[in-house]
Amino acid sequence: MRIKRIYTFMLQTFLPMFCMTFMICLFIVLMQFLWRYVDDFVGKGLGFGVMAELFFYAALTLVPMALPLAILLASLMTFGNLGESLELLAMKASGISLLKIMRPLFIFILFLSAGAFYFQNDILPMANTKMYSLLIGIKNKSPELEIPEGVFYKEIEDYNIYVGKKDFETGLLEDVIIYIFDGSNIEDATVTVADSARMEATPDGQHMKMTLWSGEQVGTFKSNNQNRISSEKHPKYRRESFKKKEVFIPYSNDLERTDESMITSRHVGKNLAELRMSVDSLDQRIDSINTGYGKQLVDRTYYRSVIDKTKFDSAYFAEKTGAYIASADPKIKDPDKTIQKAMPINLDSIYASLRPFQKAEVAKRAKERSNSVVQTFDVRREMQTIEYKNRSYHITEMHKKFVLSICCIIFFLIGAPLGAIIRKGGLGVPIITSVAFFIVYFVIDTAGNNRATNGEWAPWAGVWLSSMVLAPIGIFLTWRAINDSTLFDIDAYRIAMVKVWRFICRKVPFMKKYEKIDKKWTIVKALVHHRENK
Numbered sequence: 001m002r003i004k005r006i007y008t009f010m011l012q013t014f015l016p017m018f019c020m021t022f023m024i025c026l027f028i029v030l031m032q033f034l035w036r037y038v039d040d041f042v043g044k045g046l047g048f049g050v051m052a053e054l055f056f057y058a059a060l061t062l063v064p065m066a067l068p069l070a071i072l073l074a075s076l077m078t079f080g081n082l083g084e085s086l087e088l089l090a091m092k093a094s095g096i097s098l099l100k101i102m103r104p105l106f107i108f109i110l111f112l113s114a115g116a117f118y119f120q121n122d123i124l125p126m127a128n129t130k131m132y133s134l135l136i137g138i139k140n141k142s143p144e145l146e147i148p149e150g151v152f153y154k155e156i157e158d159y160n161i162y163v164g165k166k167d168f169e170t171g172l173l174e175d176v177i178i179y180i181f182d183g184s185n186i187e188d189a190t191v192t193v194a195d196s197a198r199m200e201a202t203p204d205g206q207h208m209k210m211t212l213w214s215g216e217q218v219g220t221f222k223s224n225n226q227n228r229i230s231s232e233k234h235p236k237y238r239r240e241s242f243k244k245k246e247v248f249i250p251y252s253n254d255l256e257r258t259d260e261s262m263i264t265s266r267h268v269g270k271n272l273a274e275l276r277m278s279v280d281s282l283d284q285r286i287d288s289i290n291t292g293y294g295k296q297l298v299d300r301t302y303y304r305s306v307i308d309k310t311k312f313d314s315a316y317f318a319e320k321t322g323a324y325i326a327s328a329d330p331k332i333k334d335p336d337k338t339i340q341k342a343m344p345i346n347l348d349s350i351y352a353s354l355r356p357f358q359k360a361e362v363a364k365r366a367k368e369r370s371n372s373v374v375q376t377f378d379v380r381r382e383m384q385t386i387e388y389k390n391r392s393y394h395i396t397e398m399h400k401k402f403v404l405s406i407c408c409i410i411f412f413l414i415g416a417p418l419g420a421i422i423r424k425g426g427l428g429v430p431i432i433t434s435v436a437f438f439i440v441y442f443v444i445d446t447a448g449n450n451r452a453t454n455g456e457w458a459p460w461a462g463v464w465l466s467s468m469v470l471a472p473i474g475i476f477l478t479w480r481a482i483n484d485s486t487l488f489d490i491d492a493y494r495i496a497m498v499k500v501w502r503f504i505c506r507k508v509p510f511m512k513k514y515e516k517i518d519k520k521w522t523i524v525k526a527l528v529h530h531r532e533n534k
Contacts, residue, residue, distance in 0.1 A: 006096065007104035014078045014105050021077070022070035029062045030055065040139045054134050060127035064404045067116060069438045071109065072411040076430040078105075079419030088420060098482050102416050109412045113405035120401045121271045128268040129260050136258040147173075147199070158182070159249055173197040176212065178247065180219075190219030192247065208249045216241050267390075267397040275398045282391040289387065293380055385455075392453050399463040406467050407441075413474030417481030441466050 034055075041051070082088040091101055147153045153161045164175025178192040194215030202209055217240045263269045270278060351362065414437060422429060445466035452462025 006091070006101070010078075010101065010104050011108065013082070014074060014108070017078050018070060018074040021073040022066060025066040025070045025073070026059060026062060029065050030059055033058050033062060037135065040135075046138065050134070050138075054131065054138070057127050057131035057134065060123065061131055063119065064116075064124070064400075067404065068407045068411045068441070069434065071112075071408050072415040072437060073430060073434040075105070075412050075415030076419040076422075076434055077425060077427070079416050080422055080430055081419075081425030083420055083423030084425040088423070098417075098420060105416065106412065109408055113408045116404045116408055117401060120404050125264075125269045125271055129263040132263045132268070133258045133260045152179075156249060171198055173199065176210075176215075178210070190217065192217045192245075194245075202248070206250070210247045210249060212242070212245045212247060214243060215245065217245070267393045270394075270397070272398060272401050275394050279391060279394050279398070282387065282394065286384070286387050286391065289380075289384060293377070293384075297377065388455055389453065392455055392459055395459040396449060396452050396463055399460055403463055403467060407470075410467060410470050410474045411437075411441075413478050414470065417474075417477040420481045421477070437470075441470060444469055 079088065082091075088101070092098070147161055147163055149163045149166045151162070153163075158181045160179035160181075162175075162177040163173045166173055174196050176192075176194045176197040180190040180192070182190070192212065192215060194212035196214065197210050197212045199208055199210045201207075218237060220237055260269075267275065267278070351359065354362065415434070418433065419430070422433070424430070448457070448462035448465035450462075451457040452459045
């Protein structure tokens with residue numbers, strides 16, 4: 001079956017526009033990513049290949065943000081251009097409805113939504129794993145020459161470096177202090193102070209050579225007989241003055257990527273099936289933890305009893321039931337009667353018989369015990385909160401696999417009818433309108449996700465909140481566009497205002513004298529009269 005020419009015409013009009021807007025939107029969000037992490041890239045000596053790989057994986061992770069905006073902007077511009085050039089009017093005059101005009105693009109969006117689900121489920125976890133593995137490795141990479149001035153720099157292991165002032169033209173460092181730690185004891189540190197210095201990387205890329213001028217170095221003597229030195233009451237120090245000295249600081253120019261298994265174990269590195277398995281495992285773990293904590297709290301705190309063992313030593317307390325049962329003593333013939341003989345101690349009478357200082361000691365120990373119990377279960381509550389939050393992250397990520405597909409359809413149902421109503425092409429009005437809708441979507445989606453991950457809302461409610469808000473808007477705009485809406489016609493609103501004013505004047509007695517509208521409404525009255533006669 002041949003495809004109708006109008007369908008091919010709409011696809012040929014929409015697809016280039018969609019590709020252009022998608023690349024523009026992806027570039028914008030990628031620049032936002034760059035500005036977010038630019039401080040982690042500076043001074044790391046990263047090659048072009050590493051940066052290109054990072055930006056490639058970052059672009060893949062930003063597709064869920066760029067794709068809905070591109071669909072909204074492309075559909076708005078496509079139908080706006082058709083309306084402005086009267087091509088849309090010509091199609092309607094030929095008896096083709098707006099729904100039929102939108103049909104090929106809607107089918108394309110359906111296929112695109114299916115591809116978006118596949119991307120979210122299979123490609124995005126891999127891209128997240130690669131990107132975060134590379135990004136964390138870049139963050140942990142040793143700096144080359146970018147040591148800030150005015151603060152102690154502690155990113156190099158066993159070294160604290162202070163630079164008072166830097167001359168960026170000559171590369172000279174002034175007022176330099178270097179602390180070199182050898183072990184956990186601060187007394188073993190070697191302190192080097194210099195008036196000026198210059199830093200450069202060695203050719204092998206394994207060290208940074210710092211050339212120091214006019215300074216002193218102070219540290220403890222090192223000896224093979226460590227026991228003799230540690231036994232001395234006052235350790236011996238050495239002091240060295242120098243005019244020029246070279247210090248080599250360990251530095252690796254190789255990029256060490258983070259283990260990808262650390263990323264794949266998190267929610268961002270799992271597909272739908274793995275997320276479901278993780279949620280089931282988390283549910284079982286949370287249930288077991290809650291059961292164990294509850295049992296321990298009840299058995300050891302609230303229902304703990306004290307018995308008088310002098311009356312019968314063979315009875316003991318059963319943790320599960322809270323009752324006293326007899327031990328396996330062959331002399332005991334009737335355990336039930338034995339249980340009745342094991343009477344609880346009257347703690348109030350014992351406490352009343354104590355001396356004042358003994359009462360104070362008992363109260364002090366009881367308070368310490370209760371505080372210990374509270375602190376213990378506060379720590380366990382924090383552990384439970386972490387487990388619940390991890391579960392919320394996994395369930396939220398499960399719903400996100402479907403949200404992108406639905407958002408593509410919703411944004412098309414907003415952009416296409418809105419473009420047909422506005423009838424404005426180009427980049428001005430479509431960009432302003434698209435950005436306004438996308439900001440609303442982004443704010444609602446961010447707020448909903450935050451509430452869902454924090455446990456304030458159910459995960460599905462937070463993730464689907466933006467779709468539930470925008471879906472009625474898309475349906476309303478589609479309905480208005482099909483019925484040739486005058487949604488943005490100023491004269492239509494003026495006519496409605498005149499009709500409302502006349503209705504009020506007819507119904508309210510003291511308003512009848514204001515029914516006649518002055519001359520400035522003459523044009524509006526003519527339009528009303530024309531519409532009524534029509």
